[in-house]
Amino acid sequence: MAAAIQLDNVSKSFRSKKAVDRLSLTIEQGSVVALLGPNGAGKTTTVSMILGLQQPTEGTVKLLGGDPQDAGVRNRIGAMLQEVSVVDSLKVAETINLFRSYYDHPLPLERLLQVSNLEAERNKLASALSGGQQRRLGFALALAGDPDVLFLDEPTVGMDVTSRQLFWETVRAMAGRGRTIVLTTHYLEEADSVADRIVVINNGQLVADGTPSEIKAGTNGRVISFTAGSSVTTELLRTIPGVGEIEWNHNRVKLKSADTDRLIASLIHHGIEMRDIEIVSGGLEEAFQALVNK
Numbered sequence: 202m203a204a205a206i207q208l209d210n211v212s213k214s215f216r217s218k219k220a221v222d223r224l225s226l227t228i229e230q231g232s233v234v235a236l237l238g239p240n241g242a243g244k245t246t247t248v249s250m251i252l253g254l255q256q257p258t259e260g261t262v263k264l265l266g267g268d269p270q271d272a273g274v275r276n277r278i279g280a281m282l283q284e285v286s287v288v289d290s291l292k293v294a295e296t297i298n299l300f301r302s303y304y305d306h307p308l309p310l311e312r313l314l315q316v317s318n319l320e321a322e323r324n325k326l327a328s329a330l331s332g333g334q335q336r337r338l339g340f341a342l343a344l345a346g347d348p349d350v351l352f353l354d355e356p357t358v359g360m361d362v363t364s365r366q367l368f369w370e371t372v373r374a375m376a377g378r379g380r381t382i383v384l385t386t387h388y389l390e391e392a393d394s395v396a397d398r399i400v401v402i403n404n405g406q407l408v409a410d411g412t413p414s415e416i417k418a419g420t421n422g423r424v425i426s427f428t429a430g431s432s433v434t435t436e437l438l439r440t441i442p443g444v445g446e447i448e449w450n451h452n453r454v455k456l457k458s459a460d461t462d463r464l465i466a467s468l469i470h471h472g473i474e475m476r477d478i479e480i481v482s483g484g485l486e487e488a489f490q491a492l493v494n495k
């Protein structure tokens with residue numbers, strides 16, 4: 202099975218600015234991949250090259266095994282970009298039908314209205330929708346051709362909680378049916394809960410690539426915390442292999458470690474008095490900050 206997306210040593214320069222710098226990336230079919238990075242990292246430029254809207258200065262991009270500009274490939278792609286431009290005189294259902302007409306095997310209108318939660322707005326002018334409703338219309342339009350690969354650029358900006366939930370459920374269900382989804386977002390908790398894989402770019406370069414748990418574990422490790430017995434002191438803890446930074450909060454101790462399983466075994470082995478032990482992973486937010494501020 203061909204990869205859904207393949208970038209080989211791709212660079213894109215704008216005069217002296219290198220927006221994307223020797224990026225290589227393979228995205229398998231059926232996965233949900235979040236592309237993260239701070240403002241100006243090169244996310245939009247990367248997605249534009251994958252979509253064939255911009256040409257790389259160097260390197261090659263393959264989409265569904267072919268050229269992104271090939272008509273056969275384009276017919277199997279959907280994109281929800283940040284701006285939705287609508288025809289002023291068309292109603293919501295008419296706008297969706299217009300997009301459906303561009304594709305060989307469009308999804309039914311009723312299904313698109315349902316997944317975008319726009320059934321009640323079907324007869325409204327598209328230009329009269331609220332910001333969040335326009336994003337949802339953008340989603341319906343991106344799905345119109347029942348795409349194999351779907352690009353979502355900051356998709357949930359302006360959506361309310363209910364719309365977000367329905368939105369991510371639909372996205373996950375699509376991945377379950379073998380569709381590939383690439384999204385950019387600044388809401389890290391969304392990337393954490395919905396993505397199978399997170400790719401972090403900074404200054405146009407790939408700085409991390411893995412599952413959300415791998416990304417979190419790779420940068421901040423995990424934290425063991427426990428209520429210490431009266432015999433436990435900082436000096437005693439320092440004698441135990443694997444103990445690094447020690448943080449006290451009254452009689453509760455926090456220890457950071459890349460290998461909490463080994464550390465806990467070591468603490469027990471040394472007879473450290475512990476109660477109410479907790480092991481927690483650092484958040485994606487901290488991992489992200491650590492990666493892009495290196």
Ligand SMILES: Nc1ncnc2c1ncn2[C@@H]1O[C@H](COP(=O)(O)OP(=O)(O)OP(=O)(O)O)[C@@H](O)[C@H]1O
Nearest residue numbers: 215218219220238239240241242243244245246247
């Ligand atoms: N058409 C262009 N001409 C000149 N420079 C550009 C152009 N497009 C992008 N850049 C520059 O390339 C870099 C990467 O931009 P890009 O829009 O890809 O970042 P991004 O990760 O999508 O950022 P954001 O999170 O703010 O959307 C930035 O420094 C930007 O100023």
